[in-house]
Amino acid sequence: MSKAILYDATLCINCKQCEGACAEQNHLRYDDVVAAEDRQSEHKYTVVLNKNEKYMRRLCMNCAEPACASVCPVAALRKTPEGPVIYEASRCMGCRYCMVACPFGVPKYEWNKLAPRVQKCTMCSERVQAGKATACAEICPTGATKFGERDALIAEAQQRLHDNPGNYVNHIYGLNEVGGTSVLLLSSVPFEEFGYRTDLTRDPLPLFTYRVLSRIPDFIPLGGVVLGGVWWITHRREEVAAAEGAPSTNEVFYPRSDDGRTK
């Protein structure tokens, strides 16, 4: 079954323990300097944003049908059945199409390294595979970040919206965005205030390219037959001319002299 993370901003107290646990899990530096940084980067996979004492996490949404994985020419990024979207650095050739394609601007790059890698939250895939919760969910002292089955978390989020409608914006972010994500968000202030776009399509993004790409296998034999056919027709006249003993234009080496044009 597919796992997910539910983050309820109304329960968050901005303790940033999720940031620290994430850094530790992914062997990244975490100190006061990093803690003060208020955006995701190649050394900070998740961040708690603070706007007038309203909080919001940012992390990889681990889309159900991720644009990043669909565009990667070498399948370095992959969606696992459990939910996480993982990255295999040894396959990556550094084309950065994933960064361009991601609707949430999540993948970051090690611009200053000679063998740069794409860096992003991979929803603690190793822990999840071992049946454990993500590091951020496990450490969260208030239950603002919760890990579990996606279906169950959606039901719980709906329940919370139903029980306390005044407390929330009536929207589970990630339920339908780009076909659904494995990270679900609840908030009391509009998501746009934290840079989350609410105008995203409900269609999975890979569909947009797949509609075109899927026609290629059909196009190849069709194109071959059409081009071959046109070639056969346009050259037929010469065959006829040759059979009748008339000089073919093909026997005349360029520049041709029969039409009197320049040599």
Add this chain to the structure above:
Amino acid sequence: MKVKLTFWKFVFLFLMAAGVAATYVRFAKGLGPSTNLTDQFPWGIWIGFDVLCGVMLAAGGFTLTAAVHILNIKRLEPIVRPTILTAFLGYVLVSIALLFDLGKPYNIWHPLIMRNPHSVMFEVAYCVMLYTTVLSLEFSPIVLERFKLHKPLKIVKAVLIPLVIGGLILSTLHQSSLGTLYLIMPEKLHPFWYTPLLPVFFFLSAIAVGLAMTIFESSMSAKHFGRQLELPIIQELGRVLLVVLAVIAILRFEDLLHRGVLGLTLKPGYEMYLFWLEIGLSVVVPLILLAQKKIRSSAGGLYITAVLVVLGFITNRLNVSITGLEASAGVHYVPKWTELAITAAIIAAGFALFGMAAKYLPIFPAEEHHASAESATGAGAGVLVHAGD
């Protein structure tokens, strides 16, 4: 004449020296220090110009082989070789440029064994790889002829038509797929440029630029290699170009109309100015020029038009890959000197290689070449221009 030659040689050496310095920064320090690329803006002119425009500028190869070999328009034969040469050099240079842009260029071969058929980039990689192979084979008779290698020449000649058809399919696929690359970002790319028709526009503009580049090249060759200009040929290309541009113009505005963004084109702003610069250079002014018989019949008029068309569609590709993505990224991208230096060095190398090939290989059907090639290589000569026999 001699002074001019020295001047261009100086420019060439300067660009090459700057290119070497930039190459050092790129591979010794990494992408960060050598580019203005950021997490917000991961693709710059090495993708927007070197790759997207490079492949488009090399489109004369497939346009002309289709006209001559498939449609059997023999009048165009004399200019097939220079366009094949341009295409071949173009693709080689695009591949080299890609090595600068990739974070781990030594992994460029990975798509060969690590496949993701759902990726447009994967498809483009395969098509470009295969098409470069096809181009090298289409180009090979010129070299084989030069060194009088009759046996391999016969082999290439025997498989030429299947090769040409394969090349046309591959070209259609990857020229359009460069547009498909951007279909994955409906929310990021500005509505002037994001359209489900992106692959169609990329394909059509490749044909237009293929024709324009052929006119440009013929004019340049006439000027610099002391050859007589094949005026009737480029006049014919000019007429085809007129039709292709008209089709593109109509389709472009129909598309804007149906997507309901036609009104946006009158709303002043950064995107609007660059949109009209693109439309003006690529279709409006060239159509006005070509509509006049006097201009479309004159060598100078055709040359100017061709240059405008090329610049116009370069603007188009840069708009798709840079201008149209700046607003959603929230940053303004300006290339660093190193990015410009490498791009300029690659262009300069292209000109120099074309000049050298034209000097040492039988590219043009000049009288001496014609006479010697015909007698020396007999049946094998002119394989490329005589596919039909």
